[in-house]
Amino acid sequence: MISRLLSWLRPAAPALLPGHAARLAALRKGITPDRDADLEQGRIVVVDVESTGLSLANDHLIAIGAVAMQGGRIVLADSFEIVLRQDVASGKDNILVHGIGGSAQREGVAPEDALLDFLQYLDGAPLLAYHVSFDATMLRKAYKKYLGLDFRHAWADLAYVMPALFPAPVRRCHALDDWLKLFHVDNDARHNALADALATAQLGLMALRAARAQKLARFRQLQEIEKGQRWLGAAG
């Protein structure tokens, strides 16, 4: 915890190339996250990241996969996948998890460009993920380190939203895989960021459908039921 605090407190002034600085400045205007996005018509991005490991403090971002939902559907063309260039490839055990090999890691996109690309892709859309704390932390650390940007976005966490909307099966579902299995969502390429984002988005579609049945219309209302569920979880 201390080291995590320290990493945030560390002077955040990476020296940006002029091109990156200009692009960031242009994009920053548009990154106000839209908490009020309409669940039905608005654009919501489902994201999944791969990292060098599971430690929030010591591990870092390797890949981002994302896909957008709009009009109650996953729009396949509106998807995103990028591998961040690593100076040193992650360990063998880690490679076995996400399948991004050493050379693919070294040949990835420069982290600054990758993160700017994702910002541009995001275009202010609120984010949905399963176990947000992990994805959000990895992204924030990367944005801080490479762009000096404090990436605070509008997130909703399916790990809490799903049990709130589907209370009956909640006892059996803790991990993403539990939900995928429950609803027979196939994912042949688990731990590939894009494939995981897509599978998560399928749960997202189900969540949106259930939310509509409960007359929830705005993204912020998802965040509210998430809060309620967290409180329930803490109380239980």
Add this chain to the structure above:
Amino acid sequence: MSAIHSSQLSFFAAHAPFDRMEPAHLLWMLERMSLAYYAAGEVIISPEQGAVERFLVIKQGTVQGEQNVAQGGDADAWLELVEGECFPLGALLASRPVAGVYRAGSDTFCYELAAADFNGLLGLSTAFRDFCTRRIANLLEHSKQLIQAQYSQSSAEQQSLNSPLSAIISRMPVSCAPETSVRHALELMYEAKVGSIVAVDGEQRPLGILTLHDVLERIVLPQIDLEQAVIGIMSRQLTTLQPQALAHEAALVMARHGFRHVLIVENERLVGLVSEKDLFALQRVGLRQIGSSIREATTVEVLQGAAADIRRMAHSMMAQGVAPEQLTQFISTFNDMITVRVIELECAASGLCDALQQAGLCWIALGSEGRFEQTLNTDQDNALIFTVPDGMTAEEVRVQLLPVARRINVALDLCGFPLCKGEIMASNPQWCLSLDEWKQSFSSWIMHGAPEALLHASIFFDFRALYGAQNLAEDLRTWLARIARDNQKFLHQMAENALRNRPPLGVMRDFVVGKERTLDLKLNGITPFVDAARIFSLAAGVTHTSTIQRLRLSAPRLNINAGELEAWIDALLFIQVLRLRHHDALSEQGRGDAALDNLIDPERLHELDRRILKEAFRQARKLQSRLSMDYGL
């Protein structure tokens, strides 16, 4: 920026028609698709939504199509679509609303493409367009290619029967010395995995042959001492040909004598062996020779041999994936020839008086034999029409004919056509009738329409002349066509009866199946087509008896759309293919022809076959809808 994950491509690549599309077109499609979710029970498309706006491919889950809801009440007429299937093609192509409701059967995810992009894809991809416009024909072609791929080796090796035997013999026969023990000879055959062994002397001159076929009769049943010399139990009567002789000569020798092996000798020395199996691989037309052997047969025993040959040949044709129309035609043709020869021989042997023969007798084939649709396990269905000579009564003629008919029925049984359990045979006094008596029987069935009469009609109205005075059968046929067409009430009853037999569709991931998890291809699959075709033909005054001919000839007279007609025929033929393949598989397992059944387990079918079968059953339903529409049922 877009990223299409390779797992999505591999999903599409696993299902028709996407597996045949070019990758670029597949990507084009994927980039324009979205993925939608439908909760169990949710309506996906309905007629009320107007012209269809999107093309859907099921990613996971099931979709139920409830058809004919507009016509009311027919809630069971639905189909179930599963992973990889797409819909609603007909409505999309015609830019119209769907005819029935499509509903998610379970939590379902569908890839969706806007109608405009669907049309774009039709223009872009030939494979896709072909699939959409000729759905069943296209799937069938696909399946046929799979079958042919399985048998490609045998077709590649297919040679003409005009090749010299030297071109066919692939290996030296397994041989042994005459004094080798029976045990050792059998071991040699077993090790070499061959069906025969030839004993040769020191000069390689053949002395005798032992085949697997002989093992039961000469070794196992008599329980002989296995240590004795093999030559003692070998066939010493050897058929030999020179290597220059043509394959069809060997086929002829086999057909004529019922041998399964012909030895090839050069300068008296054994140089090879041709088995029936080798020849059947090149088969197609050695049939004429077999035909002449039947025509020239003088005893029932020879015909028995020919019947066995035909069966073996039919098995080999099945294994090679010959089209069902050709195969049933082949079986019918040869069965007809055998029957005719049996009748000729028995009539002569029984000294049937010439007066009767001259006055006119006609042996008629009924049921599947009458429709030219016999497979390998059909029993006898036959009858006699006779003319009553002046000065005699029908009863007097019958008394003379029945014993002869009995002999014929028994002889046919010996040739592998089992006696009919329902006694629908010419030797039954009920079915050995004068032309007038037949007309009376038919009339009473048509007028009364009792359940038994309807059953009889379904067997007897498929009659055709097989031997004798064809004009009698023609007279009866023309008369029937006229009477039946004018009797709407009877046709209505026939239709009602036919519609009781519903082809299964759907229920939990595929078909309605019985307790045994099996599906009766004949009863549930073929019979609906056969029954409907019979009614159509009676209504249209078509005199043909084959189901396909009946459909083809009736369609224009009943204003049945040509595309619809072809789909029905394709569907029927496909079910027939599955049935024959099933028979072939059972035979491979060693089941006798009499024990061949029509029960298949849909779970064990290839995915593509299962889809086509479903589509074929859907066509059977459409055919029945037409029937129920025509008769207001």
